[in-house]
Amino acid sequence: MSTARVSIAAGQDAPRGRIDKRQAILDAAIAVFARQGYAQSCVQEIAAEAGVAKPTVYNHLHDKETLFRHAMEAAANRAMAENLAIVERLADQGTDLRASLDEFGYQLLRCHCDDRSWALRRLLNAEVNRFPDLIDIVHGTGANRVAEALADRLARLTLAGRLSAADPVEAAEQLLALLTGPMDSRARLGTRPVPEGELRAVAVAAVNTFLRSYGDVRA
Numbered sequence: 001m002s003t004a005r006v007s008i009a010a011g012q013d014a015p016r017g018r019i020d021k022r023q024a025i026l027d028a029a030i031a032v033f034a035r036q037g038y039a040q041s042c043v044q045e046i047a048a049e050a051g052v053a054k055p056t057v058y059n060h061l062h063d064k065e066t067l068f069r070h071a072m073e074a075a076a077n078r079a080m081a082e083n084l085a086i087v088e089r090l091a092d093q094g095t096d097l098r099a100s101l102d103e104f105g106y107q108l109l110r111c112h113c114d115d116r117s118w119a120l121r122r123l124l125n126a127e128v129n130r131f132p133d134l135i136d137i138v139h140g141t142g143a144n145r146v147a148e149a150l151a152d153r154l155a156r157l158t159l160a161g162r163l164s165a166a167d168p169v170e171a172a173e174q175l176l177a178l179l180t181g182p183m184d185s186r187a188r189l190g191t192r193p194v195p196e197g198e199l200r201a202v203a204v205a206a207v208n209t210f211l212r213s214y215g216d217v218r219a
Contacts (some may be wrong), residue, residue: 022060024050029061029071034119038068038127073137075120080142087149088167089120097162097215098207105179113182114170114198118190147172154214162213171214178206 006164028050032041043064049056061067086107090100124138141213147169155168163171182202187194 019101021050021056023066023074025052025057025067025177026074026175027058027073029067030075032157032219033068033071033123038130043205045159068135069131069137072120072123072134075116075143077137078095079111079117080145083108083142083146086111086119087146087153089148090153091156098211101207101210102200102204105175105206106200108176108179109183109194109199109203113190113194114184115190118187122190133147143204147176150176166214171210172211175206178209179203 025046029041029046030050032046035041036045041064043057046067047057050057057137059065061070086104089107090104120138124134126135151168151172153165154171157163158165158168179202183194186192186198186202
């Protein structure tokens with residue numbers, strides 16, 4: 001996944017290389033698990049996908065179950081970071097609120113509908129009975145933090161007079177539901193690529209509905 005780098009300080013190559021190799025294994029694991037499912041996946045195939053020897057996988061992640069948990073956690077953390085970055089850009093800067101929300105919704109849907117996000121959700125749904133703690137890993141760590149961050153942004157917009165007074169947590173939950181709710185059927189659980197224009201149309205429709213309830217006349 002990454003090329004080796006020449007380090008100025010002696011001894012820095014090995015730790016960096018170990019981190020890169022671990023990340024390559026986790027990326028390969030989520031790809032293989034998404035393709036094959038947990039039960040049908042094997043460590044040898046994951047090692048081949050990562051471009052490492054099978055013993056290297058065991059050295060880093062010990063066994064298949066541990067590998068699966070860490071791969072899911074890494075994928076959830078990556079999705080969370082991308083979504084938080086999108087929420088972070090939603091701020092009251094005197095810009096057109098509707099346009100800002102439309103762009104926020106569109107960017108959020110792009111992340112929601114990328115292949116990695118669909119793979120993560122499908123694996124969670126398929127394996128939650130075997131790994132019930134994955135709900136806390138994927139939703140508790142990721143989705144909840146995104147909702148909390150969005151609630152904070154909406155509260156700021158309310159204080160700035162851009163939205164009507166409301167419970168920001170409830171408003172965030174409803175906006176996220178309006179955005180992501182239609183996507184399972186539109187994307188057929190990730191088996192149908194959703195065109196950019198359709199993503200924008202869903203975002204605009206969600207924002208229109210949201211602003212009918214929470215919009216301020218000055219927005």
